[in-house]
């Protein structure tokens with residue numbers, strides 16, 4: 565059984581801290597900064613054992629060098645074929661790692677970047693910048709078709725799986741989701757729930773796969789092919805099945 569807590573970094577990043585009840589060992593996901601991780605280690609008397617990287621972007625990796633220099637024995641897990649080359653273990657689709665006695669499998673999820681991977685089991689998903697609550701990552705390197713396939717993989721995961729994204733984008737994403745999917749009552753309910761959390765400065769995450777399948781237009785769009793309200797100027801693609809994702813992303817990038 566893992567314990568997972570958010571370490572806040574930059575303005576809206578979360579570095580997920582993974583521990584268990586049996587040890588003082590710590591793993592962190594996507595440390596874009598080292599200072600908040602070092603503070604967390606000190607406050608909780610933990611020993612850093614490893615780092616999980618989802619993709620090469622600086623706000624997910626810039627803390628690695630300092631952490632590795634202070635804790636040279638740690639294992640760094642990251643994607644193969646990546647600009648980020650500091651990984652000790654380079655991972656691809658269907659690989660499995662074991663941390664704190666728990667197995668995590670790897671999904672290759674290109675779209676946001678070409679190297680992007682997610683770490684998951686039946687209970688937890690670390691999805692980096694591929695999936696956000698009520699949203700998905702921008703297409704910086706991959707194609708809409710690649711992102712469609714990546715989100716399709718994620719949508720097949722266990723419905724109760726908790727979704728740990730890297731950014732606190734939820735409320736802004738909900739505002740967009742309400743505009744493109746105005747008759748979806750689940751989005752309005754979710755908005756109230758998230759506002760009540762954010763008002764108390766509680767993180768909106770983790771979400772769950774079941775929740776996202778109800779309210780996230782990018783996951784809903786995997787099945788629904790024509791029900792979204794998207795202005796004509798953002799309709800860039802009519803090729804099924806990735807057309808909805810392309811057009812939603814085009815609209816959101818200008819929202």
Ligand SMILES: [Zn+2]
Pocket residue numbers: 619621676693
């Ligand atoms: Zn990114």
